[in-house]
Amino acid sequence: MKKCAKCGEVKPLSNFHKNKCRPDGVATYCCSCSVEVSRANKLKRQYALNPTDYEELLCMCDAQCMICGESASEHKERTGKFLAVDHSHVTGKVRGLLCDRCNLVLGKMEDNPDLLMKAVSYLTDRSE
Numbered sequence: 444m445k446k447c448a449k450c451g452e453v454k455p456l457s458n459f460h461k462n463k464c465r466p467d468g469v470a471t472y473c474c475s476c477s478v479e480v481s482r483a484n485k486l487k488r489q490y491a492l493n494p495t496d497y498e499e500l501l502c503m504c505d506a507q508c509m510i511c512g513e514s515a516s517e518h519k520e521r522t523g524k525f526l527a528v529d530h531s532h533v534t535g536k537v538r539g540l541l542c543d544r545c546n547l548v549l550g551k552m553e554d555n556p557d558l559l560m561k562a563v564s565y566l567t568d569r570s571e
Contacts, residue, residue, distance in 0.1 A: 459473055482525070492537065497528070500537070509540060510542075
């Protein structure tokens with residue numbers, strides 16, 4: 444048994460990831476807290492956001508992808524992931540939250556509106 448340094452709960456060692464660098468051979472945080480901490484660190488490192496900022500973005504977009512409208516809960520069920528933070532690769536400015544499909548499309552189109560419009564035109568012209 445071990446006490447998680449984040450939630451303070453005493454849990455079986457099987458609830459902790461292995462960590463050979465630690466004297467007891469297991470991580471400081473339990474698995475669920477470890478996921479939260481990792482996610483918070485990624486938000487801060489990549490987007491200068493904290494979990495509260497992410498929740499505010501989620502409220503601003505009514506908890507759905509800002510392009511296709513897939514709800515955050517549907518997305519989590521489908522992919523196991525939270526909605527992605529969309530940002531400009533030029534300015535670094537956060538634009539909103541997107542599902543993985545919509546985020547991938549923007550990324551593959553290199554955030555180029557002209558290229559996206561050409562793709563729309565292509566689909567429109569050939570949709571029969």
